[in-house]
Amino acid sequence: MNNHPSLSSIILDKQNIIIFGHTNIDGDCLGSMLSLGGILEQLGKDVDYIADPIHPSRSRLPWVEKISSDLDTSKTYDLRIGTDFSPWQRTGQLYKDHQTYFDGLKDNILIIDHHQEDNYHATRNFKDVDADANCVWMYELLQEAWREQYITPQIATYLLMGIMTDTGRFTFDTQPARILRAASELVTLGADKPFLIHQLYRNTDPHLLETLQTVLSNYYIQDDILFTSRDEREAGKISKTERDVIFNLLQGIAGYKVAIFATIKDDHLIKLSLRSKQAHEIDWPIVDVNDLAQTHFEWGGHIHAAGAVYRYNGSPQDAIESIFAIINQAIH
Numbered sequence: 116m117n118n119h120p121s122l123s124s125i126i127l128d129k130q131n132i133i134i135f136g137h138t139n140i141d142g143d144c145l146g147s148m149l150s151l152g153g154i155l156e157q158l159g160k161d162v163d164y165i166a167d168p169i170h171p172s173r174s175r176l177p178w179v180e181k182i183s184s185d186l187d188t189s190k191t192y193d194l195r196i197g198t199d200f201s202p203w204q205r206t207g208q209l210y211k212d213h214q215t216y217f218d219g220l221k222d223n224i225l226i227i228d229h230h231q232e233d234n235y236h237a238t239r240n241f242k243d244v245d246a247d248a249n250c251v252w253m254y255e256l257l258q259e260a261w262r263e264q265y266i267t268p269q270i271a272t273y274l275l276m277g278i279m280t281d282t283g284r285f286t287f288d289t290q291p292a293r294i295l296r297a298a299s300e301l302v303t304l305g306a307d308k309p310f311l312i313h314q315l316y317r318n319t320d321p322h323l324l325e326t327l328q329t330v331l332s333n334y335y336i337q338d339d340i341l342f343t344s345r346d347e348r349e350a351g352k353i354s355k356t357e358r359d360v361i362f363n364l365l366q367g368i369a370g371y372k373v374a375i376f377a378t379i380k381d382d383h384l385i386k387l388s389l390r391s392k393q394a395h396e397i398d399w400p401i402v403d404v405n406d407l408a409q410t411h412f413e414w415g416g417h418i419h420a421a422g423a424v425y426r427y428n429g430s431p432q433d434a435i436e437s438i439f440a441i442i443n444q445a446i447h
């Protein structure tokens with residue numbers, strides 16, 4: 116991790132730079148993209164910010180409108196950067212629409228990430244799987260390259276957003292000293308914490324209450340598993356903010372080994388969000404949900420928070436029973 120060249124040397128001779136984010140963009144990814152891009156722009160670089168089309172219900176993330184989903188595959192770039200994800204597949208619809216383009220990219224690919232997944236295509240791989248947020252890792256890399264020279268209050272705010280959102284507002288970080296030090300320095304550099312608190316947590320659309328009604332009426336606890344689900348086919352997508360509120364709620368419940376939030380996406384796909392408790396909270400061995408997701412489903416993430424997909428034919432009720440059985444067997 117420590118033998119990497121500095122960001123400043125990598126971007127020195129690069130002019131046209133594209134920064135990619137992951138599908139279902141979140142505060143950490145957005146903060147990573149905009150903070151790095153903001154510094155590159157101050158250095159006179161031309162920067163494009165590209166991620167999956169953003170659903171209106173997610174547009175409450177501040178500054179998300181700075182991200183475009185119009186990828187011009189004929190445009191050449193001197194450097195392509197992916198932040199807060201590893202395999203190109205995580206760009207979602209972008210990858211599906213431009214698979215040949217992504218698969219054909221061979222050089223000048225820099226990945227800055229904190230997920231465990233493989234990034235086989237990266238030519239430069241800045242990965243820190245111990246970082247609780249990609250933005251804390253990004254902040255350290257930016258500091259290493261340029262000190263605080265280009266970290267304006269706006270850029271400090273972008274970085275603090277990622278740190279706050281990916282740690283659940285400083286709740287489930289595993290390296291609190293590192294997280295709080297970075298947060299403290301960013302506030303000193305002018306990060307606008309009250310603005311973030313308002314935008315992210317005190318400005319939620321009343322639709323949240325409907326979502327909660329569904330999630331709470333569908334929940335059950337059985338065999339140490341807290342399970343709930345929501346059918347997107349009838350009720351539509353929900354925002355990142357709503358998801359975060361749901362998880363804060365589920366994670367506050369005592370005694371479960373795995374909390375599962377299943378989203379029925381369509382007639383053949385169920386998306387799972389998995390959460391487990393940390394060692395200090397429990398008197399049983401920790402459940403590694405990243406391992407669970409990678410072994411029994413697709414995708415992954417982190418030890419205590421991971422996403423997964425399950426493909427099915429037949430009824431979603433049967434699929435949900437199968438998912439429950441797979442996870443139940445895996446953890447017992």
Ligand SMILES: [Mn+2]
Nearest residue numbers: 143199249281
């Ligand atoms: Mn992240």
